[in-house]
Amino acid sequence: MATAPSVSCLPHNAKMSKAKKVLDEAREIQNPELDLFDKNVSTFEEMTGLLNMTYITRLTLSHNAIKSVPPGLANLSNLEIINLANNQIEELPLSLSSMPKLRILNLSINKLYSLPRGFGAFPVLEVLDLTYNNLKEDALPGNFFLMGTLRALYLGDNDFEYLPPEIKNLKNLEILGLRENDLLELPKEIGELTRLKELHLQGNRLTFLPPDLGQLDMSSNKAAFRLEGNKWIPPIADQLQLGISHLQDYLKSETYRITYNRCLTNKPEAPPPCEGKPKKTCRTR
Amino acid sequence: MMNPRDASPKIPVLGAIENSLLAQRRASKGSKDDINSSYYQYEVYDNVPLTPLNNAPLSLKQNLESPIQPSKLTWVVNLASMSRDNMLCSKCGEGFEPQEKIVNSTGQLWHQQCFVCAQCFREFADGVFYEYDGRKYCEHDFHVLFAPCCQKCGGFIIGRVIKAMNASWHAECFLCEMCKQELADTGFIKNSGRALCHECNAKVKARGLGKYICHKCHAMIDDQPLKFRGEVYHPYHFNCSTCGVELDANAREVRNRPGLAKNDTNELYCLRCHDKMGVPICGACRRPIEERVVTALGKHWHVEHFVCAKCEKPFFGHRHYEKKGLAYCETHYHQLFGNLCHHCNQVIAGDVFTALNKAWCVHHFACSVCDQKMNQKTKFYECDLKPVCKKCYEKFPKELRNRLRRQHEAAPRRAPTPVE
Ligand SMILES: [Zn+2]
Ligand SMILES: [Zn+2]
Numbered sequence: 001m002a003t004a005p006s007v008s009c010l011p012h013n014a015k016m017s018k019a020k021k022v023l024d025e026a027r028e029i030q031n032p033e034l035d036l037f038d039k040n041v042s043t044f045e046e047m048t049g050l051l052n053m054t055y056i057t058r059l060t061l062s063h064n065a066i067k068s069v070p071p072g073l074a075n076l077s078n079l080e081i082i083n084l085a086n087n088q089i090e091e092l093p094l095s096l097s098s099m100p101k102l103r104i105l106n107l108s109i110n111k112l113y114s115l116p117r118g119f120g121a122f123p124v125l126e127v128l129d130l131t132y133n134n135l136k137e138d139a140l141p142g143n144f145f146l147m148g149t150l151r152a153l154y155l156g157d158n159d160f161e162y163l164p165p166e167i168k169n170l171k172n173l174e175i176l177g178l179r180e181n182d183l184l185e186l187p188k189e190i191g192e193l194t195r196l197k198e199l200h201l202q203g204n205r206l207t208f209l210p211p212d213l214g215q216l217d218m219s220s221n222k223a224a225f226r227l228e229g230n231k232w233i234p235p236i237a238d239q240l241q242l243g244i245s246h247l248q249d250y251l252k253s254e255t256y257r258i259t260y261n262r263c264l265t266n267k268p269e270a271p272p273p274c275e276g277k278p279k280k281t282c283r284t285r
Numbered sequence: 286m287m288n289p290r291d292a293s294p295k296i297p298v299l300g301a302i303e304n305s306l307l308a309q310r311r312a313s314k315g316s317k318d319d320i321n322s323s324y325y326q327y328e329v330y331d332n333v334p335l336t337p338l339n340n341a342p343l344s345l346k347q348n349l350e351s352p353i354q355p356s357k358l359t360w361v362v363n364l365a366s367m368s369r370d371n372m373l374c375s376k377c378g379e380g381f382e383p384q385e386k387i388v389n390s391t392g393q394l395w396h397q398q399c400f401v402c403a404q405c406f407r408e409f410a411d412g413v414f415y416e417y418d419g420r421k422y423c424e425h426d427f428h429v430l431f432a433p434c435c436q437k438c439g440g441f442i443i444g445r446v447i448k449a450m451n452a453s454w455h456a457e458c459f460l461c462e463m464c465k466q467e468l469a470d471t472g473f474i475k476n477s478g479r480a481l482c483h484e485c486n487a488k489v490k491a492r493g494l495g496k497y498i499c500h501k502c503h504a505m506i507d508d509q510p511l512k513f514r515g516e517v518y519h520p521y522h523f524n525c526s527t528c529g530v531e532l533d534a535n536a537r538e539v540r541n542r543p544g545l546a547k548n549d550t551n552e553l554y555c556l557r558c559h560d561k562m563g564v565p566i567c568g569a570c571r572r573p574i575e576e577r578v579v580t581a582l583g584k585h586w587h588v589e590h591f592v593c594a595k596c597e598k599p600f601f602g603h604r605h606y607e608k609k610g611l612a613y614c615e616t617h618y619h620q621l622f623g624n625l626c627h628h629c630n631q632v633i634a635g636d637v638f639t640a641l642n643k644a645w646c647v648h649h650f651a652c653s654v655c656d657q658k659m660n661q662k663t664k665f666y667e668c669d670l671k672p673v674c675k676k677c678y679e680k681f682p683k684e685l686r687n688r689l690r691r692q693h694e695a696a697p698r699r700a701p702t703p704v705e
């Protein structure tokens with residue numbers, strides 16, 4: 001039976017009351033999971049008392065208009081999940097990276113051009129979603145690839161042209177999303193991510209792959225290696241046509257090792273930047 | 286009614302049986318059985334009443350020598366040729382009337398009324414009587430007064446009497462105390478107050494020496510015994526079921542019907558034939574498996590050799606998971622092949638919700654953007670193989686949706702049903 005939502009007695013201040021109501025209710029029942037998505041929130045100040053609710057384990061603020069995150073958010077030290085998807089965030093406080101229990105951080109569809117220095121210090125972070133931002137390789141902090149606990153790193157819809165070889169340090173990485181960046185080349189170190197089972201490379205400017213990729217289990221039923229929308233050299237394109245297991249065999253072959261070495265010294269012509277990307281809404285300041 | 290005068294039977298004492306002629310004759314013939322020195326001698330004598338033959342003369346003389354053989358009287362009806370003048374009744378000493386019936390038994394003569402049971406003074410039915418200590422008794426009184434009682438059942442012993450262990454027994458009541466086999470014909474051995482058959486006695490003796498007795502030849506087994514169908518034997522009594530070679534203690538007993546407790550179809554093989562004949566070989570150590578066999582991955586394994594391919598700990602009957610010809614413990618299977626929940630990163634205990642190349646605990650499957658739980662009926666989109674609910678997807682930037690649609694033809698899809 002659906003219960004009629006209690007009618008707000010402050011219809012003129014709907015924007016405030018929506019978030020406030022959730023917070024009041026959550027405080028009353030000590031709900032550790034806070035759903036504040038799509039509540040027209042633009043600043044943390046609007047969410048009175050939120051930063052005192054230290055017992056909460058999940059904070060979902062997606063589909064709001066938040067521009068900045070206060071360092072004090074890190075005081076909610078029981079948080080395991082912070083979801084800030086689809087906001088207007090341009091900058092993040094370093095303090096988040098010291099949150100002791102934070103496992104899942106969703107910052108997708110925001111306006112990040114960079115991450116704060118030292119941002120890779122997260123002690124237990126497992127899933128970091130940075131899809132649909134404006135990040136590129138030189139916008140990453142130096143310790144970014146030291147997040148050894150990371151299982152999933154989503155960097156799709158960003159502006160990476162190269163992936164730093166330090167990627168190999170993410171030993172536990174199972175999912176790497178790089179869909180629709182400007183990638184021209186992948187480091188051979190990607191072959192050292194032995195637990196990788198999902199690799200999203202669609203819509204980049206790649207022409208060849210490191211042979212080391214063939215060492216990964218690309219064709220199991222749990223694996224998803226997405227390679228469409230690149231300007232592959234003909235032998236790779238041909239094998240891809242036949243199927244991912246054919247490509248994997250080919251990448252491991254002696255023939256390809258020679259081809260690869262030739263590609264390294266005599267780079268194939270780079271395709272132009274992807275179309276449509278400049279219109280990304282997150283680029284509009 | 287008894288006549289107290291001359292029928293008061295003293296409590297009869299059967300003469301020592303060794304003194305009986307029958308026993309002496311048997312003993313003098315020498316034992317026909319090859320009885321070894323530890324054999325305890327006992328006596329058997331017959332106590333079978335003779336059924337009277339039709340007018341048969343009393344020719345079975347030897348039977349009369351035994352005090353407990355019945356005798357048959359002979360009627361002397363017509364003694365016309367003989368003078369009755371000198372004939373006197375053995376009982377009363379009187380003469381006989383001219384036409385009177387005279388009883389003649391073993392050369393003595395009686396009046397018919399004097400030839401009666403010393404106990405009940407009745408004539409002998411069918412002329413059968415038993416003589417003891419100079420007196421004659423009817424069958425009934427003889428048994429009551431003198432026939433031995435069985436030590437076991439307490440009944441009179443008519444017929445064969447087994448005298449052993451300082452008592453009398455029916456043949457069918459004198460049994461080996463261990464195996465209950467009749468001992469009358471096989472002889473027995475006294476072992477700490479018990480009557481035992483040879484076999485049982487040998488077993489008891491061997492047990493005391495820590496040895497076995499062969500179930501076939503009943504001799505002690507000095508070397509290694511061969512166990513077969515639950516008994517122990519000298520190995521040399523058997524030959525290999527395949528090549529026929531005489532077996533030694535290394536022979537192998539093979540269960541023809543695995544899993545059945547009954548062992549009466551088991552067969553014996555020499556070690557060489559045994560190793561050749563499909564006895565399971567451990568997939569790890571390549572040695573035959575004599576004990577419990579684990580069958581997995583299309584191979585057989587010693588229980589302690591069937592181990593996780595990652596941590597190499599034996600499963601010992603715990604659940605294992607197979608993948609590409611290898612077996613893994615639960616922890617390592619999930620670590621390596623992931624039925625870990627994508628959300629909580631724990632092994633999924635209950636129902637598994639699989640979608641988008643991932644698995645979730647049923648209650649952890651949620652929209653990746655708004656974190657709201659979804660179920661089998663919720664329609665969702667995928668973006669980079671992450672589930673996105675319809676509401677969230679519609680809030681994505683329009684140009685992103687366009688690109689995703691172009692790329693994936695992102696039709697709303699139904700979440701698959703949870704799988705075990
Ligand atoms: Zn009588
Ligand atoms: Zn008896």
Ligand SMILES: [Zn+2]
Binds near residue numbers: 466485
């Ligand atoms: Zn016995």
Ligand SMILES: [Zn+2]
Binds near residue numbers: 499502503504519
């Ligand atoms: Zn034997």
Ligand SMILES: [Zn+2]
Binds near residue numbers: 567570
């Ligand atoms: Zn073995």
Ligand SMILES: [Zn+2]
Binds near residue numbers: 594598613617618
């Ligand atoms: Zn293991």
Ligand SMILES: [Zn+2]
Binds near residue numbers: 626
């Ligand atoms: Zn879970």
Ligand SMILES: [Zn+2]
Binds near residue numbers: 652657678
């Ligand atoms: Zn959603």
